[in-house]
Amino acid sequence: MTEQKHYINAETTVKSWLLTVDHKRIAILYLLSVVGFFILGGTAAILFRLDLMTPQGDLLAHETYNKMFTMHGVMMVFFFLVPVVPAVLGNFLVPIMIGARDVAFPRLNLASWYIFITGGLFALAALVLGGVDTGWTFYTPYSSTYANSNVILTGLGVFVAGFASILTGVNFIVTIHKMRAPGMTWFRLPLFIWAQYATSIIMVLGTPVIAITLLLLVLERAFHIGIFDPALGGDPVLFQHLFWFYSHPAVYIMILPGFGIISELIACFSRKNVFGYSFVAFSSLAIAIIGFFVWGHHMFITSQSIYAGLIFSILSFIIAVPTAVKIFNWTATLYKGSVEFRTPMIYALGFIGLFLVGGLTGLFLSSMGLDVHLHDTYFVVAHFHYVMVGGMVMAFLGGLHFWWPKMFGRTYNQGCAVFTAIVIFIGFNLTFFPQFIVGYLGMPRRYHVYPEEFQIFHILSTGGASVLGFGYLLMFCYLPYSLIKGKKATANPWPATGLEWEQTTSPPPTLNFIHDPVVTEEAYAYAKKNEEFYRQAIPAESKDV
Amino acid sequence: MNDQIDHHISPIRTYIIVFMALMVFTGITVWVAFQDLGYLNTFVAVTIAVIKATIVAWYFMHLKSSAKITRVVALAGVIWLIVMFALTMSDYAARSWIPFPDPW
Amino acid sequence: MSNSHSPHLHHHFHSLEQQRQASSLGMWVFIAQEIMFFGGLFCGYVVYRNMYPEAFAVASHQLSIGWGGFNTVVLIFSSLTVALAVRSAQLGKKNQIIGWLVATILLGVIFLGVKCIEYSAKWEHHLVPGIHFNYEPHYTDDALHESTGSEHGTDHHPAPAVYPGHVQIFFAFYFAMTGMHALHMIIGIGLMIWIIWLATKDRFAPEYYAPVELFGLYWHFVDVIWIFLFPLLYLIGRHVT
Numbered sequence: 001m002t003e004q005k006h007y008i009n010a011e012t013t014v015k016s017w018l019l020t021v022d023h024k025r026i027a028i029l030y031l032l033s034v035v036g037f038f039i040l041g042g043t044a045a046i047l048f049r050l051d052l053m054t055p056q057g058d059l060l061a062h063e064t065y066n067k068m069f070t071m072h073g074v075m076m077v078f079f080f081l082v083p084v085v086p087a088v089l090g091n092f093l094v095p096i097m098i099g100a101r102d103v104a105f106p107r108l109n110l111a112s113w114y115i116f117i118t119g120g121l122f123a124l125a126a127l128v129l130g131g132v133d134t135g136w137t138f139y140t141p142y143s144s145t146y147a148n149s150n151v152i153l154t155g156l157g158v159f160v161a162g163f164a165s166i167l168t169g170v171n172f173i174v175t176i177h178k179m180r181a182p183g184m185t186w187f188r189l190p191l192f193i194w195a196q197y198a199t200s201i202i203m204v205l206g207t208p209v210i211a212i213t214l215l216l217l218v219l220e221r222a223f224h225i226g227i228f229d230p231a232l233g234g235d236p237v238l239f240q241h242l243f244w245f246y247s248h249p250a251v252y253i254m255i256l257p258g259f260g261i262i263s264e265l266i267a268c269f270s271r272k273n274v275f276g277y278s279f280v281a282f283s284s285l286a287i288a289i290i291g292f293f294v295w296g297h298h299m300f301i302t303s304q305s306i307y308a309g310l311i312f313s314i315l316s317f318i319i320a321v322p323t324a325v326k327i328f329n330w331t332a333t334l335y336k337g338s339v340e341f342r343t344p345m346i347y348a349l350g351f352i353g354l355f356l357v358g359g360l361t362g363l364f365l366s367s368m369g370l371d372v373h374l375h376d377t378y379f380v381v382a383h384f385h386y387v388m389v390g391g392m393v394m395a396f397l398g399g400l401h402f403w404w405p406k407m408f409g410r411t412y413n414q415g416c417a418v419f420t421a422i423v424i425f426i427g428f429n430l431t432f433f434p435q436f437i438v439g440y441l442g443m444p445r446r447y448h449v450y451p452e453e454f455q456i457f458h459i460l461s462t463g464g465a466s467v468l469g470f471g472y473l474l475m476f477c478y479l480p481y482s483l484i485k486g487k488k489a490t491a492n493p494w495p496a497t498g499l500e501w502e503q504t505t506s507p508p509p510t511l512n513f514i515h516d517p518v519v520t521e522e523a524y525a526y527a528k529k530n531e532e533f534y535r536q537a538i539p540a541e542s543k544d545v
Numbered sequence: 546m547n548d549q550i551d552h553h554i555s556p557i558r559t560y561i562i563v564f565m566a567l568m569v570f571t572g573i574t575v576w577v578a579f580q581d582l583g584y585l586n587t588f589v590a591v592t593i594a595v596i597k598a599t600i601v602a603w604y605f606m607h608l609k610s611s612a613k614i615t616r617v618v619a620l621a622g623v624i625w626l627i628v629m630f631a632l633t634m635s636d637y638a639a640r641s642w643i644p645f646p647d648p649w
Numbered sequence: 650m651s652n653s654h655s656p657h658l659h660h661h662f663h664s665l666e667q668q669r670q671a672s673s674l675g676m677w678v679f680i681a682q683e684i685m686f687f688g689g690l691f692c693g694y695v696v697y698r699n700m701y702p703e704a705f706a707v708a709s710h711q712l713s714i715g716w717g718g719f720n721t722v723v724l725i726f727s728s729l730t731v732a733l734a735v736r737s738a739q740l741g742k743k744n745q746i747i748g749w750l751v752a753t754i755l756l757g758v759i760f761l762g763v764k765c766i767e768y769s770a771k772w773e774h775h776l777v778p779g780i781h782f783n784y785e786p787h788y789t790d791d792a793l794h795e796s797t798g799s800e801h802g803t804d805h806h807p808a809p810a811v812y813p814g815h816v817q818i819f820f821a822f823y824f825a826m827t828g829m830h831a832l833h834m835i836i837g838i839g840l841m842i843w844i845i846w847l848a849t850k851d852r853f854a855p856e857y858y859a860p861v862e863l864f865g866l867y868w869h870f871v872d873v874i875w876i877f878l879f880p881l882l883y884l885i886g887r888h889v890t
Contacts, residue, residue, distance in 0.1 A: 101661040102660075105671075105675060166682050169678075170675055170678045170679055170682070171675075174675040177614060178670055178671040179662075204678055204681060204682050205621065205622070205685050206685070207682070208685040208686035209685050209686070211686060212829075215825075216825065219821070219825065223778060224780075225779060225782075225817060225818075225820075225821040226778070226814050227818060227821050227822075231814075232818070233700075233814040233815045234697075235696065235700070238693060238696055241636065242689055242692065245689075292625065292629075295632070296636065299636075303640065305635075306639075307639035308635045308636035311632070311635055312632075554739045555736065557733070557736070560733060563732075564725065564728075564729040568722065574880050574884065575718055578880065578884035578887040579888050580888055581888040581889075586886070586888065587885075591877075593880070594881075597873075598876050598877065601728060601876070605729075605865075605869045605872075606865075606866055606870075611673075612670065612674075615673065615674060618674065618678055618681050619680070621681055622681030622684035622685065625685060625688075626691075629685075629689075629692055630688075630691075633692055633695075633696065637699060
């Protein structure tokens with residue numbers, strides 16, 4: 001068989017990659033960049049985790065410790081978690097899943113990557129020039145009055161990178177509205193698409209607010225004009241309002257695409273249609289919308305009025321409802337399914353457990369009275385890591401392992417992958433579960449000198465982080481290895497429904513399909529037995545046959 | 546989506562009338578700013594601005610003949626803005642309801 | 650599909666109609682984004698205006714209604730010329746597109762020129778926030794000046810009605826909002842030059858004029874922002890004289 005033409009070998013020059021408008025190639029560019037930022041953020045985490053082994057913080061100087069956790073936060077939140085699923089898996093899969101040849105605006109898509117890289121370079125420059133020590137939240141007046149002026153560079157970096165996110169969002173919304181294949185109605189869309197759509201809404205309507213807020217912060221820091229400076233009549237809490245107006249919904253930018261991935265995985269590996277498809281679909285939209293109403297729960301112990309706190313607290317409880325709908329529906333999908341414990345499924349099951357813990361502890365924190373005690377402790381740290389790492393990163397890895405054969409046309413070693421998934425699950429829990437306890441006992445976050453009775457928890461946590469880091473390292477070995485030595489993947493190795501599996505090759509050709517598909521069936525039409533399913537579409541040419 | 550309506554070309558007369566209306570409202574907003582209406586001054590100024598913006602969006606930006614989804618998108622931007630204002634101001638408006646106790 | 654081989658059709662669309670709807674929707678989604686972008690500034694403005702209404706009124710009196718009103722007229726007029734440019738594009742009249750866009754550029758430049766005059770006046774009066782900022786109460790209108798007190802530390806005067814820091818906050822927002830608005834206009838003028846260049850190359854036809862149409866939406870949006878900025882910045886508390 002001759003070497004088949006696909007998007008990777010269509011052209012091989014560096015220029016053809018750097019000037020590509022193919023959404024699949026842009027996804028690969030994004031993948032490489034976010035992995036780079038992940039390694040940077042992860043290294044910072046390893047350093048300060050080692051530092052926290054001893055109560056005196058022997059490894060790092062105070063200043064360095066502050067810069068390390070700031071770098072960890074900035075890199076992981078703005079340059080890894082926000083873009084990782086939309087810009088990598090979303091970019092790759094959204095057009096293929098809906099039967100389009102590309103996203104609606106391919107050149108904007110490429111521009112988005114360059115903007116993202118520019119923003120990243122700003123943030124890296126700040127790092128090289130000495131680092132920032134404000135924490136990723138840049139709270140005023142510390143960031144605007146006291147911190148060093150690298151805040152300006154970092155703020156600009158996040159400002160610039162925000163526009164990458166906005167362009168991705170615009171692209172997805174238009175693509176999903178206007179580029180669907182014939183027959184692909186809204187309720188035949190895979191749930192991953194619904195999740196990406198909901199995410200895009202947040203990206204488009206939330207990100208500009210953080211952009212303008214950080215611009216104001218930069219102005220304030222550079223010229224001391226008093227917008228956030230209480231000495232000049234400004235209100236630092238206004239910064240928090242504007243910051244969290246984006247940054248809380250941003251949590252859903254990070255987790256919603258993960259929900260989408262999990263829906264795909266659960267359906268495929270239990271060989272069943274997702275239970276309550278429309279509930280799962282609409283719960284994504286509900287989360288995107290209600291997600292904008294809850295930001296004040298980050299500010300319960302600021303000068304925010306108690307009445308506003310009350311409203312935000314109630315709304316925060318409400319957002320647990322659509323989230324719970326998803327969890328229940330996934331569980332119901334598993335019920336009586338023929339469950340296969342393949343690598344992606346192990347990540348998916350891990351996700352459900354870990355996200356459940358993260359989500360339920362969120363309810364603790366949204367109760368105003370309890371939050372007074374838990375605010376700014378390791379309890380909060382553990383909570384959002386259970387959501388972000390236990391939820392989002394697990395979902396991303398599940399998705400990456402699921403679509404890896406499709407993206408690169410190679411299969412990885414299943415044994416290695418299952419082992420790694422289990423190592424990551426154990427390492428993660430060992431790292432973050434002790435933090436719930438030590439946080440409840442009163443260990444504040446962002447401190448590196450602490451009372452000796454907390455040391456045991458920190459040692460457990462650092463040990464867990466080592467296991468977790470080892471798990472990631474394993475992945476950095478066997479996944480790249482599979483690209484060279486892995487077996488050639490078939491078009492549909494799992495086998496799964498969906499246009500990306502049934503209607504195109506692995507990897508897909510440049511314009512995604514040899515014949516544009518016509519959709520005839522709803523998503524997830526698994527037949528339950530014998531790895532069979534009803535194909536979701538037929539190629540356009542054979543329509544009249 | 547109705548293609549016929551979508552491609553609708555407005556006559557020049559419509560644009561001239563819209564322009565004149567915007568001019569008139571600009572005049573009114575300046576005039577009314579010098580009248581003492583108490584708290585209503587800001588309210589009137591913003592109302593006139595909203596009317597002018599709606600006219601621009603409806604005629605100049607062709608929302609009048611746009612697809613439903615386009616109108617939904619435009620409306621979504623406005624609604625999200627209102628959410629931001631309302632929830633932020635729910636804090637500032639209510640801050641003085643319980644006065645801070647004197648320092649002890 | 651009769652138009653599937655049109656030179657205006659990009660490879661990944663099936664029809665010109667799909668392409669047109671996609672670009673128009675994309676621009677509207679972008680405008681929704683812009684609403685929130687300026688919305689953050691407006692939100693901060695509303696918070697501080699409610700916190701310091703007197704200072705905002707006093708500060709607003711430093712702005713010239715004449716220039717502000719003139720610019721409002723100029724910008725609304727430019728919205729008309731852009732609307733006519735889009736109309737010419739719909740009818741496929743190339744020279745008219747160029748003519749109306751040149752008129753729009755001229756109006757935009759006039760607007761920015763006036764803005765320069767206003768900014769330099771603020772600089773001369775030490776009203777630009779930052780180290781240079783130095784608000785002198787005697788610039789205020791007489792009625793407010795009565796209660797302001799010319800010297801601090803004298804007991805028989807009430808506390809100053811307006812604190813210079815609060816005036817500075819007004820000007821911080823004035824410069825941030827009008828500056829961001831002016832930046833959008835500068836970008837818009839650049840886009841117009843590009844579109845005129847495209848038009849001279851005969852790139853537009855009645856079935857394809859997306860750049861003109863999308864630019865029109867952008868420019869009208871910039872106009873809408875100014876429609877809000879004018880009363881909110883220039884016309885506060887003008888009846889108190």
